[in-house]
Amino acid sequence: MKLLASSLTDKTYASVLLTLLAVTFIIPLCNWLTPTDSPLHFSAYTVSLIGKYLSFALLGLSLDLVWGYCGILALGHGAFFALGGYAIGMYLMRQIGSRGVYGDPLLPDFMVFLNWQELPWYWFGFNHFGFALLMVVLVPGSLAFVFGWLAFRSRVTGVYLSIITQALTYALLLAFFRNEMGFGGNNGLTDFKEILGFSIQSEAVRSTLFLLSGLALIIALITCRWLVNTKLGRVITAIRDQEARVRFLGYRVELFKLWIFVFAAMLAGIAGALYVPQVGIINPSEFSPLNSLEIVIWVAMGGRGTLYGAIIGALVVNYCKTVLTGLLPDAWLYILGGLFIVVTVLLPDGIVGLIQRKLKEQRA
Numbered sequence: 001m002k003l004l005a006s007s008l009t010d011k012t013y014a015s016v017l018l019t020l021l022a023v024t025f026i027i028p029l030c031n032w033l034t035p036t037d038s039p040l041h042f043s044a045y046t047v048s049l050i051g052k053y054l055s056f057a058l059l060g061l062s063l064d065l066v067w068g069y070c071g072i073l074a075l076g077h078g079a080f081f082a083l084g085g086y087a088i089g090m091y092l093m094r095q096i097g098s099r100g101v102y103g104d105p106l107l108p109d110f111m112v113f114l115n116w117q118e119l120p121w122y123w124f125g126f127n128h129f130g131f132a133l134l135m136v137v138l139v140p141g142s143l144a145f146v147f148g149w150l151a152f153r154s155r156v157t158g159v160y161l162s163i164i165t166q167a168l169t170y171a172l173l174l175a176f177f178r179n180e181m182g183f184g185g186n187n188g189l190t191d192f193k194e195i196l197g198f199s200i201q202s203e204a205v206r207s208t209l210f211l212l213s214g215l216a217l218i219i220a221l222i223t224c225r226w227l228v229n230t231k232l233g234r235v236i237t238a239i240r241d242q243e244a245r246v247r248f249l250g251y252r253v254e255l256f257k258l259w260i261f262v263f264a265a266m267l268a269g270i271a272g273a274l275y276v277p278q279v280g281i282i283n284p285s286e287f288s289p290l291n292s293l294e295i296v297i298w299v300a301m302g303g304r305g306t307l308y309g310a311i312i313g314a315l316v317v318n319y320c321k322t323v324l325t326g327l328l329p330d331a332w333l334y335i336l337g338g339l340f341i342v343v344t345v346l347l348p349d350g351i352v353g354l355i356q357r358k359l360k361e362q363r364a
Contacts, residue, residue, distance in 0.1 A: 012352065016308040017221065023050075024214025028207040044203045048278045051210035053318050055275040058217045060298040060314035061224060061307060062267035067296070068305035069228050070260050071240030075162045075292050076169035077268060080140035082286035084269025085276040086176075087139055089189035090123060091132035092200070092277065096193050109191070110184045120182045129196060136273040137266040144265030145258065152254035152261075157243070166289050173287035188283025189276075200277055213274045217311070220267055224307050236260055297336060301343045303352030312351055 027042050027050060034041040042050075059081050066072045098105040102112040106119055125131040147168060151161055179185040198205050227233050238246045239253055247253045276282045285291075294317070302313020317339070325332045347354055 031207050044206045047210050051213045051278045054213040055271045057311040057314040058271040060310035062264040064299045064310035066264045070236045073162045074165045076165035078292035079169035080265040080268035081272040083140045084136045084272030085282040087135040088273040089282040090126040092192040094127040136269050140265040140269035144262045148258045148261040152257045176284040190281040297340050303350030306352050309352035
């Protein structure tokens with residue numbers, strides 16, 4: 001039975017990977033090469049929408065790595081996603097220059113409106129794309145390192161750790177809402193013009209961002225799959241199942257937790273950096289604890305501890321959100337809560353677990 005389960009898992013992983021490869025390259029080609037009246041053509045809006053789903057899938061994958069394999073239920077994982085988004089958003093704001101409403105070549109419009117006289121020191125360097133990319137992973141990673149070092153060293157686990165992570169993202173939400181922080185207040189960062197000298201509204205840039213989102217998701221999936229199959233991954237899984245026993249065997253449990261927590265935060269930051277140019281805005285609402293709870297629902301619905309289950313869950317839930325918020329905008333939160341209850345009670349292993357169980361029954 002273990003051999004059969006391993007075979008099914010490998011085939012599912014291969015199928016998901018091939019599907020992602022096909023989607024990543026076929027959709028941009030259909031956007032570039034087919035005429036607009038062709039049934040095979042994907043509009044710029046559709047390309048950006050699916051690209052947004054792919055960035056969410058990368059975010060779900062990063063949470064599954066710490067929750068599904070290490071047992072760390074981070075209810076504030078969206079904070080790292082938002083920080084990565086703000087990092088790339090600051091670069092995009094610096095690229096506007098004198099084309100803003102107030103025409104200031106250095107200060108963004110919201111700073112001019114608030115009578116700021118000079119650019120804050122923490123905005124320096126964001127006029128360079130390479131520096132912004134470095135901050136996309138460094139800022140979320142640094143926050144995860146400091147927070148994780150204090151929490152894991154103090155042996156905070158379980159529901160207490162989950163509550164603290166949620167408090168962290170709520171604190172960041174309140175901080176970024178303040179105009180004095182210098183990040184646009186409640187309006188956030190928006191009205192982006194270009195990226196690397198190309199118009200951010202052009203179809204070529206949108207298709208390129210889609211392609212980058214798909215490739216980032218594929219590379220992250222392959223890397224995480226390799227990681228969980230190494231000795232490090234087996235120790236992390238053992239920590240999830242029997243933390244006290246692993247500690248008794250002489251392993252520094254807090255260091256293993258810290259490593260995987262920081263790595264997942266960096267993946268979430270990359271997801272945020274891919275998300276912001278495609279939607280054209282980043283504001284403090286991305287720090288909302290509700291957003292982090294939604295990420296947990298994606299992973300639970302897709303199948304925790306499978307990696308590709310988190311991807312499937314993120315794509316399915318966000319597609320449903322797009323459709324249902326248009327049809328029943330006031331009912332979406334109730335539907336989302338109902339989905340979580342159904343998954344918890346009837347599908348504890350998520351969609352992937354249900355599919356694998358049906359395949360096992362057929363082969364048996």
